[in-house]
Amino acid sequence: MNDVIIIGGSFAGLAAALQLGRARRKVTVLDTGLPRNRFAGHSHGLLGHDHKPPLEILAEARRQLARYPTVRLVTARAESISGAIDDFCVLTGDGESLRARRLILSYGVVDQMPDVPGYAENWGTSIVPCPYCDGFEVAGQHWGLVWSGPQSMNQVRLFHDWTDTLTVFANGHDIPPDIQADLARRGISVVNGRITEIDHDENHNATVRLNAGPPVAVDILFAHPRNKPSARLHESLGLATVDTPQGVALKVDERRETSVPGIYAAGDLANPLMASVTLAISHGATAGISAQQSMLV
Template sequence: MNDVIIIGGSFAGLAAALQLGRARRKVTVLDTGLPRNRFAGHSHGLLGHDHKPPLDILAEARQQLARYPTIRLVNGRADSISGAIDDFTVLTADGESLGARRLILSYGVVDQMPDVPGFAESWGTSIVPCPYCDGFEVAGQHWGLVWSGPQSHNQVRLFHDWTDRLTVLADGREIAPDIRADLARRGIPVVDGRIAEIAHHGEQNAIARLDTGSQVSVDILFAHPRNKPSASLHESLGLATVDTPLGIVLKVDERRETSMPGIYAAGDLTNPLLPSVTTASWQGAMAGIFAQQSMLG
């Protein structure tokens, strides 16, 4: 019997495993090896690992976890979960049945790429979602923002710390007159029309070709496609969720516990606002600590 099974072995899951391993708790981490940021050439903002490829950081983390004898890392997928607190059962795709007193869900989300030629191929290079992750490297250059809803207005204000050159692409979405007036006051042009294709020259140059026949060329394009959890285990468990402008996330309390006692969650699966390696690692560590403390006699 494991103390904890962690489903998802990216930054949140491995951070949880580290805390539990250091507390000498028996842990199994199930991971499919498909982290959300695998498309990015470098990860930024993580203290001690700034500007390193994210897959290299994860590989180093796994090597470090190898010195903890109670941590088992498994390349595999969890197919189902049953049971209750102190007696959970996880069935893997390989047919292995694992028992645990607690569970941590950290299987993350997948971004749903729009059906636009060139968009998916540019994701993580010339199209990115996070200024904290990639803004410094392209500061002062010409940015584009694909409008995704009212939340994009805050992005406009946020981007000002990195660049004074910004173009908004409406992409067929309605932008309220008062918001358009504010954008005009800020000197930010709005280009109407749907994006029909993305082309690019080099890693940080995007050309958006519109259905109006015009095109917009920028050095970097910021976009926020909707995402969804990368697995459906929470659905079968009936866990409470929160619907956000960008997708569904799991609802957790201040101790990272979900609506089902004994099941904790961390990382992008619970974080709709500022997903990053740093926040995922912090949340994972907290989930591991709170799961451990919940098992004290």
């Protein structure tokens, strides 16, 4: 029997595996090889790995985990989970049945791309979600923001640390008059109409085409599409969730334990505040240590 099965082997899952491997706990990591940030050319803001391709960072992490004999990395999807604390059973897509005393869910989320030509194709290059991840490289340039609701005003205030030139695309949203007045006071133009297409050139500039009016070109376009967990295992387990502006996240305590004893969660799946590689690693390490300490006798 495993001490811990980790479902999802990106930054959070591998960070948990590292802590457990160093504690000589028997761990199996199940992963499908599709991390959320695989579309990004570089990962930024991660100490010691700034401006490295995220897939290269993950590959190096897997190589480093090879020195821990109790850690097993398996390319497989977890299809179902049954059992309870000290005796969980995970059935993989390959038909393998695995047992463990604890579980860590770190299978992340997937972004739900709107049905707009060019949106999915440009995601991670000329369309990005996070100024902490990509803002420095385009600081001082013309930014665009696709309005997604009241929370977008927080983005407007945040963006001021990187640029003074911002265009907001209402994209069919009825922006309240008081917010429109605040945007005007800040010198931010608002473009009405729905986005119908997004083009880009070799410099990753985004040209936003609308159902009314001329196209508008910006140097980078920030957008926050809704997302959803990349698997539904938490639903079958009845785990508590919290609502976020972009979707749902698993509810966890300070030890990263979910509402079901013995099941922990980390990464974007359980972070309602901010998607971040740094936070994913931190929360993954916490989940791994908490799971290990919960098994002490």
